[in-house]
Amino acid sequence: MQSAIDHRRSAILRAFSFPALIGAALMGKGYWTCRGRIADPDLGFHLLNAQHILTLHRVPAVETYSYTAAGSPWIDHAWLPEVLYYLAQHALGWRGVFVVFAASAAALYLGVFLLCRKETDDPLAAGIVTIFGGWLAMVGFTPRTQNIGWLCFLAVYAILLHFRAARRGPLWLVPVLFCLWINCHASWPFGFIVFGVILGVGCIGRDIRQLKAVPWAAPERRKLLAVFAASAAALFINPFGYHLVLLPARVALRQQMSVRWVQEYASVDFNDTRGHLVMVVLAAAFLMALLPRKPWRIDDAFLTMLVLYLGLTHVRFLILAGIVLPPILAPQFGKISSYDPAHERRLLNGALLAVVLVVVVWGFPSERFLQAQIKDFFPVGAADYLEAHPQEGNIFNAYEWGGYLEWRLPGVKTFIDTRFDFFEFWSVFQSYLDILTLKNSQALLDRYRVSYLLIPGEVPLSYFLANSALWECIYRDQQAVIYRKSR
Secondary structure, three states, X not given: OHHHHHHHHHHHHHHOOHHHHHHHHHHHHHXXXXXXOOOOOOHHHHHHHHHHHHHHOOOOOEOOOEOOOOOOEOOOOOHHHHXXXXXXXHHHOHHHHHHHHHXXXXXXXXXXXXXXXXXXXXXXXXXXXXXXXXXXXXXXXXXXXXXXHHHHHHHHHHHHHHHHHHOOOOOOHHHHHHHHHHOOOOXXXXXXXXXXXXXXXXXXXXXXXXEEOOOOOHHHHHHHHHHHHHHHXXXXXXXXXXXXXXXXXXXXXXXXXXXXXXXXXXXXXXXXXXXXXXXXXXXXXXXXXXXOOOOOEHHHHHHHHHHHHHHHHOHHHHHHHHHHHHHHHHHHHOOOOOOOHHHOOHHHHHHHHHHHHHHHHHOOOOHHHHHHHHHXXXXXXXXXXXXXXOOOOEEEEOHHHHHHHHHHOOOOOEOOOOOHHHHHHOOHHHHHHHHHOXXXXXXXXXXXXXXXEEEEOOOHHHHHHHOOOOEEEEEEOOOEEXXXXXX
């Protein structure tokens, strides 16, 4: 009885500690960042997928949302988070989507902070390096299924780091996490890459100049190899079998145009705000490499080079650097605060925790606030018009609006949505770009038998249609315009 009382008292004291305050503030930071990012081009498409899954009791395997690739085989690689987002949206509206989104961001911040805390005794240093990681990880962070996938990556990374440090840990969870991950997002190969680096570099038996080697013992190496193999086998527990396992490789081989045209696949532009933040993190990492407070491990050096290469090459992979780098850099910060666990200021910590809680509760967005973001990003007014005035024939739509139209107007078959790899494989993406950039646009519109178009009003295609006798404008607002073939 006394031990239980002591345990509860210890838990209460930890809840009002300075590290708990830092962790709560970081979670609040992630939560607050999400308030203005509820709109995402993929969101409507994901909600529609989940609605079909729950209605038909099977995962979609054939394209039914567009007319340009209708009937083609298609793999819904993110079906599990889609169901989660849909259930939340069905129960609470857009606030439900925000809850899932904000919870994943807060969990990411907290998880990275806890990893950093294992590497340094200074919670302030751990918090600062977590903020650095957050600058990278939150780039392009919107309500997507990949958020759940990155939480799986964080969990796998945490288990591997724990095993690396303690030579023991719950490795049995790693195959379970990969089984979950492959049903959440196609980013799971990055988990195997990091696993492979930690396992493979651990076979190096001697230091490389200033880089420290910490080799695995033979039993540890055998255990990791067995877990790696079990994780690979666990990937096949999914609705599509080996087809889903091969999907990332197929996408990498055939996704060429979208890499050139889609912004999130571009390399880092150091002239914008995102590039400036990346530059700060790069400078900090470079300085810590030049002036290390403790020797760098060989595997940490490999991981740092890997995630920086991936993030600088494709912006969307900066989140990898945001998760992997902070625990590596945390011990290089040293002690920058005077924190002493024996002299906690619990009253002050409790007061500041209350402030964080009040800000979170006060800042919980209303449905109206979130709907305003949806309206600013998607053509809500144009969709209202099409709902009231249904048009006959095929539509040509802006790709970033495709998912929203599929969710909002399920009876309308779109020209394209944001599944770039899928539409590129079926040559639709090339046609879309040619139409949009006025390369034989009218001939392609005739080829696809397009009867009306829903596009932004300021693109060159809109000017072309406005000056063509073949098309008439039937709707216009500040965001979108609808052209219909003249009768």
